[in-house]
Amino acid sequence: MTAPLTPSEFLAAVGMDREGKTNRMRRFGDALVAEWAATARRDGKMKSTLGPYVKAIAIRGVTENSVTVELPAKRMTGKAATVVRMIEFGMGPGGIGTEGSYDVRKFLLSGAGGKTKMGKTGPYKNVPFKPTTAEIKGLGGKSALEKAKGLAATRVSGGSWQGPSLAAGHTAIINNANTGLPHKTDRLHGLRRMVNKRGKTSRYITFRRASWSGNPWIHRGVRARHLAEKVRGKVQEVWERVS
Numbered sequence: 001m002t003a004p005l006t007p008s009e010f011l012a013a014v015g016m017d018r019e020g021k022t023n024r025m026r027r028f029g030d031a032l033v034a035e036w037a038a039t040a041r042r043d044g045k046m047k048s049t050l051g052p053y054v055k056a057i058a059i060r061g062v063t064e065n066s067v068t069v070e071l072p073a074k075r076m077t078g079k080a081a082t083v084v085r086m087i088e089f090g091m092g093p094g095g096i097g098t099e100g101s102y103d104v105r106k107f108l109l110s111g112a113g114g115k116t117k118m119g120k121t122g123p124y125k126n127v128p129f130k131p132t133t134a135e136i137k138g139l140g141g142k143s144a145l146e147k148a149k150g151l152a153a154t155r156v157s158g159g160s161w162q163g164p165s166l167a168a169g170h171t172a173i174i175n176n177a178n179t180g181l182p183h184k185t186d187r188l189h190g191l192r193r194m195v196n197k198r199g200k201t202s203r204y205i206t207f208r209r210a211s212w213s214g215n216p217w218i219h220r221g222v223r224a225r226h227l228a229e230k231v232r233g234k235v236q237e238v239w240e241r242v243s
Contacts (some may be wrong), residue, residue, distance in 0.1 A: 013179040021064035027242045029059040029067035035238050036069065036231045043225060056084040069226065090224030099224055101178065107220055108210050124211035130192070130203050140188050141171035148204055154192040165206070166191040178218035186207075 006123040037054045040046065046053060058073035071088060085096050091108070092098035109116055109123045116123050137145040147166060154163030168189040173181050188206070196202040210217055 010062050016062045016092060017021070022023065024029065024243065025064065025067040026059070026062050028239060029062055029069055031238045032067070032069045032231065032235070033059060033088055034055050034226065035234060036071075039210060039227050040225075043227065045223075047226075049083060052080055053087055054083055056081070072182050079128075083239045086225060086226055091222035095219075097224075100221045101218055104219050105210050105212065118213065121211060121213035124209055126207045126209050130204055130205050131188075133204070134202040136188065136191070136204060144170040145189055148188075148191055148193060149201070151191075151193040153199070161192070163192060176215070176218070178220060179216055181215050184215070 007207075036057045040050060040053050053071075056072035056076050058070060058075070059069040060070040060074065062068075072084040076084065082096075089097045090099040091102075092100040093102035095107070108125050110128065116125050118124075131139070133145060133148075136148050140147075144166070147170065151166070152164055154161055154165070156162070166188050168185050170185045170188045173183055173186050191204055191206045192203055194202050
């Protein structure tokens with residue numbers, strides 16, 4: 001004859017002890033993470049940012065009675081975390097959490113994203129752009145790409161950039177789509193070829209100066225996805241699937 005189970009043994013057998021409840025909450029958290037990632041994929045508007053956004057969804061903590069899913073994950077910091085917050089909450093004239101077009105100089109010249117210097121007309125910042133070979137070819141054609149590949153390598157020594165760069169004229173000077181004003185020069189002007197320690201091309205880079213005395217740098221803003229709110233509406237449905 002088998003001895004009857006004690007109350008604690010019975011709860012463990014049916015998965016209702018502390019460990020069982022915690023495991024169920026963890027499964028619930030995993031299901032919420034999966035649902036959130038699926039919601040992001042269905043959004044259809046994220047391209048290069050989809051991967052980082054999905055990786056940023058993670059379980060922060062689990063108890064027998066609750067589970068917390070966060071974005072961005074605690075392990076994600078710096079620029080990557082900032083981009084993910086912009087996608088979720090939007091980016092506009094008031095910073096993350098707002099929407100609409102804004103002048104990028106408001107943030108660039110306030111000290112964000114690198115060192116701001118002082119010139120005769122006030123603060124300025126030299127902002128790097130790193131076009132791919134496909135982008136260079138798309139902007140200036142095969143001849144521009146061949147010229148870029150043929151540049152002697154630029155080396156940086158003591159803060160001084162040493163090496164040749166592309167002259168102007170490899171692509172047309174166009175108007176900024178957001179302001180209607182013409183760019184100061186063409187987009188490939190000043191392009192340099194950088195190499196790694198083995199002498200292989202590592203990237204192409206050019207700089208443009210942002211200052212209050214120059215043209216505005218208008219960004220159309222980032223639309224808030226608010227995907228967390230969509231997932232919130234499915235919490236009960238997800239719970240019923242795993243409980």
